[in-house]
Amino acid sequence: MDDVNIGGYQFMEATTMSRDRETRSEQGTQALSRNSAASLFGSERGSDVPDNTVGVITHDDPIFACRSVDVFYADKQAIFGVDLDIGRNQVISMIGPSGCGKSTFLRCLNRMNDTIDIARVTGRIELDGQDILDSKIDVVPLRARVGMVFQKPNPFPKSIYENVAYGPRIHGLARDRVELDEIVQTSLERAGLLKEVKDRMDQPGTGLSGGQQQRLCIARAIAVSPEVILMDEPCSALDPIATARIEDLIDELKENYTICIVTHSMQQAARVSQRTAYFHLGYLVEVDETDKIFTNPSHKLTEDYITGRFG
Amino acid sequence: MSNTNSTGRDAGTGLKATNRSMDRVQASLRRRYRAEKRFRAYGLISVVVGILFLFVLMASILAKGYPAFRQTFVTLDVYLDSAVIDPEGSRDPAVLRLADYKRLIRNSLQEIFPDASGRSERRKLVALISNGAPFQIQGLVMDEPSLVGQTLTLEFPASADLDMLMKGHIDRSLPEAERRLSDAQIGWVDKLVEQGRVHKRWNKALLSNGDSRDPEMAGIWGAVKGSFYMLVVTLVLSFPIGVAAAVYLEEFAPRNRWTDLIEININNLAAVPSIVFGLLGLAVFLNFFGMPRSAPLVGGLVLTVMTLPTVIISSRAALTSVPPSIREAALGMGASKMQATFHHVVPLAVPGMLTGTIIGMARALGESAPLLMIGMVAFIVDVPQGFTDPATALPVQIYLWADAPERAFVERTSAAILVLLAFLIAMNSLAIFLRRRFERRW
Numbered sequence: 001m002d003d004v005n006i007g008g009y010q011f012m013e014a015t016t017m018s019r020d021r022e023t024r025s026e027q028g029t030q031a032l033s034r035n036s037a038a039s040l041f042g043s044e045r046g047s048d049v050p051d052n053t054v055g056v057i058t059h060d061d062p063i064f065a066c067r068s069v070d071v072f073y074a075d076k077q078a079i080f081g082v083d084l085d086i087g088r089n090q091v092i093s094m095i096g097p098s099g100c101g102k103s104t105f106l107r108c109l110n111r112m113n114d115t116i117d118i119a120r121v122t123g124r125i126e127l128d129g130q131d132i133l134d135s136k137i138d139v140v141p142l143r144a145r146v147g148m149v150f151q152k153p154n155p156f157p158k159s160i161y162e163n164v165a166y167g168p169r170i171h172g173l174a175r176d177r178v179e180l181d182e183i184v185q186t187s188l189e190r191a192g193l194l195k196e197v198k199d200r201m202d203q204p205g206t207g208l209s210g211g212q213q214q215r216l217c218i219a220r221a222i223a224v225s226p227e228v229i230l231m232d233e234p235c236s237a238l239d240p241i242a243t244a245r246i247e248d249l250i251d252e253l254k255e256n257y258t259i260c261i262v263t264h265s266m267q268q269a270a271r272v273s274q275r276t277a278y279f280h281l282g283y284l285v286e287v288d289e290t291d292k293i294f295t296n297p298s299h300k301l302t303e304d305y306i307t308g309r310f311g
Numbered sequence: 312m313s314n315t316n317s318t319g320r321d322a323g324t325g326l327k328a329t330n331r332s333m334d335r336v337q338a339s340l341r342r343r344y345r346a347e348k349r350f351r352a353y354g355l356i357s358v359v360v361g362i363l364f365l366f367v368l369m370a371s372i373l374a375k376g377y378p379a380f381r382q383t384f385v386t387l388d389v390y391l392d393s394a395v396i397d398p399e400g401s402r403d404p405a406v407l408r409l410a411d412y413k414r415l416i417r418n419s420l421q422e423i424f425p426d427a428s429g430r431s432e433r434r435k436l437v438a439l440i441s442n443g444a445p446f447q448i449q450g451l452v453m454d455e456p457s458l459v460g461q462t463l464t465l466e467f468p469a470s471a472d473l474d475m476l477m478k479g480h481i482d483r484s485l486p487e488a489e490r491r492l493s494d495a496q497i498g499w500v501d502k503l504v505e506q507g508r509v510h511k512r513w514n515k516a517l518l519s520n521g522d523s524r525d526p527e528m529a530g531i532w533g534a535v536k537g538s539f540y541m542l543v544v545t546l547v548l549s550f551p552i553g554v555a556a557a558v559y560l561e562e563f564a565p566r567n568r569w570t571d572l573i574e575i576n577i578n579n580l581a582a583v584p585s586i587v588f589g590l591l592g593l594a595v596f597l598n599f600f601g602m603p604r605s606a607p608l609v610g611g612l613v614l615t616v617m618t619l620p621t622v623i624i625s626s627r628a629a630l631t632s633v634p635p636s637i638r639e640a641a642l643g644m645g646a647s648k649m650q651a652t653f654h655h656v657v658p659l660a661v662p663g664m665l666t667g668t669i670i671g672m673a674r675a676l677g678e679s680a681p682l683l684m685i686g687m688v689a690f691i692v693d694v695p696q697g698f699t700d701p702a703t704a705l706p707v708q709i710y711l712w713a714d715a716p717e718r719a720f721v722e723r724t725s726a727a728i729l730v731l732l733a734f735l736i737a738m739n740s741l742a743i744f745l746r747r748r749f750e751r752r753w
């Protein structure tokens with residue numbers, strides 16, 4: 001793990017390094033109350049986790065701005081006061097040891113945690129300035145704007161065509177069959193699957209290979225033209241070739257989409273993302289430019305993790 | 312643990328130690344395999360015993376029920392005497408309907424047995440032929456009044472006693488007083504057989520008639536239709552209501568004390584003895600709503616109430632077995648809860664729901680206790696023509712026939728059981744077929 005491959009990773013314009021003072025101090029008091037709250041993680045937390053996230057949490061042109069996001073599963077807190085901006089049309093990767101809350105945080109961004117009865121999310125998550133945690137927000141258009149690709153490929157047990165056409169159909173994006181066909185074609189094309197499936201569009205999506213299924217899920221997600229695509233370990237079940245294809249795809253997609261990707265592969269994070277966030281036991285420990293995280297991490301925990309000493 | 316100990320003790324003889332532990336593994340392996348074999352033997356024995364019992368049961372029902380599908384017929388030459396049927400020659404249907412056709416049969420029999428004289432002798436003679444025979448002639452004459460005056464050769468169903476004699480169920484060696492047929496009657500029957508007038512034929516009446524006091528005229532068609540109407544009501548009500556309730560409880564209802572309570576109650580209802588539902592039907596449908604007694608409609612309602620818990624429970628099980636990833640996928644696409652449920656979850660749960668429903672229906676088909684309370688355990692001759700006509704059901708018919716004293720009803724009981732079993736097998740096959748059909752789609 002020491003020789004982290006950061007080849008293929010591109011630099012981007014430097015983001016503002018000045019941190020929002022107000023947020024910091026606010027966070028400080030929160031951190032204090034957090035400590036006194038002494039949740040289940042309290043004992044595990046130790047002194048290693050910083051009171052404030054290290055690095056640069058803000059972004060010039062944020063599509064998402066999350067402030068002091070807490071997530072609880074029943075009484076158990078899984079995410080502790082996360083502050084994070086997610087930049088428009090860039091790839092941000094979330095890394096961290098298993099169980100640190102990456103998936104939980106990702107699912108906050110399109111309110112998928114609503115589907116878990118015991119989950120409760122507090123704080124502010126602004127999508128283009130609008131707080132999506134507001135109970136008045138309709139999750140249906142939100143999820144159309146913020147698509148999701150799950151860890152395990154989960155195509156519908158319907159035909160390949162129906163899988164991709166489902167989103168546009170329920171959102172009424174196509175006026176007629178021709179338009180729908182076109183959306184399906186372009187989505188599959190962009191997901192790099194069209195060549196393999198164009199002769200068997202009416203066959204079940206579940207009959208594809210794992211990698212093809214995952215690309216089908218990506219095609220399904222981009223068919224509704226979301227602004228953000230959340231990907232939870234999209235390559236965890238795939239072989240290196242299928243992984244490479246999906247990474248290429250992410251690279252292409254970031255021209256038009258914002259992508260948040262959770263991954264256990266640091267090479268992958270380094271290859272595809274511009275920014276990287278490191279989570280630890282429910283805390284966002286460090287977030288920064290990907291090359292900074294992988295070459296010169298500021299926090300000990302991050303360093304330990306990316307050098308393979310921990311996690 | 313013991314391995315480390317042993318290596319510790321004979322340090323330097325590592326190979327031996329390994330051998331010894333291998334021995335132990337071998338020994339335990341043998342023990343494990345023995346246990347496995349034993350378990351398999353137990354399983355096999357219980358399966359064999361089960362099949363044996365089933366076989367014995369089926370064989371005995373088949374052996375008992377099979378003869379009921381054959382009925383003895385007697386061929387007679389009947390002179391349609393116009394002096395008896397229509398002395399005035401008006402050919403008025405009212406006159407034709409009320410004519411004494413029994414006398415025609417008696418005349419025809421007396422021609423064969425001129426020695427039978429006196430009232431009681433003659434009555435005994437006529438008792439050899441079914442009570443349904445006069446109606447057979449009546450039907451012919453009503454359809455075709457021009458037949459009056461002619462002599463026809465007709466086949467009449469024999470009375471149940473003659474039929475039993477032919478099937479060997481009446482012991483000729485018993486003293487006359489203990490037999491249902493007198494010596495004279497047996498003598499006549501033997502003569503009829505000699506003349507080649509007695510035949511066994513397919514018993515059409517059994518499948519096409521309603522119930523009757525006379526075994527040879529009794530059929531299960533009325534009961535079959537009653538059961539059919541009831542099951543239609545049950546299916547039409549319990550499937551949509553049960554599925555809707557299951558979908559609501561499983562996918563939409565919040566999890567709280569109320570839904571817990573409902574769930575517990577549904578589970579309890581599934582275990583309530585079925586006669587209780589009959590009492591409910593009596594109190595609610597008959598007494599409160601004033602619905603007609605003995606009607607398949609009410610029977611169907613009672614059976615609906617009885618099968619609903621089964622349908623709800625199995626539908627919920629089918630819904631829970633749909634992988635949550637499908638729901639997540641749909642919701643993640645921006646489908647509303649309703650869309651996710653009805654576009655993706657329910658279609659996958661349909662085979663399970665159908666199986667549950669059909670199994671519930673099969674149970675309803677075999678149920679007689681709840682029908683007891685709403686007056687469907689009655690002697691009903693007419694075949695029901697609609698949902699509100701008085702009717703019985705197959706299991707009720709079986710129960711009634713099993714209770715009847717005539718020997719001829721014994722085999723008819725078994726025959727009715729065979730018909731009921733055939734229905735059950737057909738329904739279960741349908742359940743399996745539907746399940747395969749819907750599951751194999753992808």
Ligand SMILES: Nc1ncnc2c1ncn2[C@@H]1O[C@H](COP(=O)(O)OP(=O)(O)OP(=O)(O)O)[C@@H](O)[C@H]1O
Nearest residue numbers: 073078096097098099100101102103104105116118
């Ligand atoms: N549905 C749930 N109910 C209760 N607790 C949950 C649930 N989902 C997650 N958790 C808890 O929340 C914490 C964070 O889980 P999460 O799935 O977000 O971790 P993760 O970082 O995605 O881990 P991994 O890398 O293994 O996927 C864990 O302690 C987990 O036990």
Ligand SMILES: [Mg+2]
Nearest residue numbers: 102103104232
């Ligand atoms: Mg996860």
